[in-house]
Amino acid sequence: MANRITIEVTRYDPAQDEKPRFDSFEVPLRKEWVVLDALNYIKDHLDGSLTFRWSCRMGVCGSCGMTVNGVPKLTCATFLSDYAPGPVRVEPMKNFPVLKDLVVDTSDFLVKLEKSKPWIIRKVEKPLDEEYFQTPEQLEAYKQYSMCINCMLCYAACPVYGLDPLFT
Numbered sequence: 001m002a003n004r005i006t007i008e009v010t011r012y013d014p015a016q017d018e019k020p021r022f023d024s025f026e027v028p029l030r031k032e033w034v035v036l037d038a039l040n041y042i043k044d045h046l047d048g049s050l051t052f053r054w055s056c057r058m059g060v061c062g063s064c065g066m067t068v069n070g071v072p073k074l075t076c077a078t079f080l081s082d083y084a085p086g087p088v089r090v091e092p093m094k095n096f097p098v099l100k101d102l103v104v105d106t107s108d109f110l111v112k113l114e115k116s117k118p119w120i121i122r123k124v125e126k127p128l129d130e131e132y133f134q135t136p137e138q139l140e141a142y143k144q145y146s147m148c149i150n151c152m153l154c155y156a157a158c159p160v161y162g163l164d165p166l167f168t
C-alpha cells in the first residue's frame with residue numbers, strides 16, 4: 001500500500017465564489033485512518049481554512065456526513081484505505097444548500113423532524129420527580145425508531161427529497 005493518497009475536496013464560499021471548485025491535497029495513507037482523519041490532517045497541516053463538521057469521531061453524533069466518491073457516508077466510519085490508491089473525492093452532502101466547503105444547511109430537515117414528532121408522546125404527563133416505567137416489550141416496540149442519529153445521509157441519498165422541497 002502506498003503511503004500517501006490524494007484527497008480532492010470541494011471548496012465553496014457562496015458569499016464569494018461563483019461556483020464550487022476542487023482543491024487537491026496529499027495526505028498520509030494510514031490503515032487506521034478514516035476519511036475524517038484525512039480532512040483533519042488537511043485542516044491541521046495544509047489548509048486551516050477547510051471547513052467541515054464533526055464531533056464524536058465514533059458514529060454517534062451524526063455531524064460528519066459527506067459525499068465520498070459519490071456516495072453519502074459518515075466520514076468518521078469510512079476507512080481511507082478502502083479508496084486506495086485514490087484519489088478520494090470528498091464533497092458536501094447532496095440535496096442541501098452549502099454554507100461553506102463541506103458544511104451544509106440542515107435547517108429544512110430540522111423543521112421537518114420537529115413536525116413529525118419523533119418522540120414518545122405520553123397519555124399522561126407526570127411531575128418531574130416521578131419515574132416512568134416500561135416493559136421490555138414496550139422498549140422493543142420503539143427502540144428501532146430511537147436509533148437514528150440524524151446524520152441526514154438518507155436525505156442526501158433520496159432522489160425525491162432532492163427534487164421536491166415539500167417532501168417530508
Ligand code: SF4
Pocket residue numbers: 147148149150151152153154155
Ligand atoms: S435514518 Fe437517515 S438520518 Fe437516521 S441514522 Fe439512518 S441515514 Fe442517518
Ligand code: FES
Pocket residue numbers: 054055056057058059060061062063064065074075076077
Ligand atoms: S463525527 Fe460523529 S458521527 Fe461522525
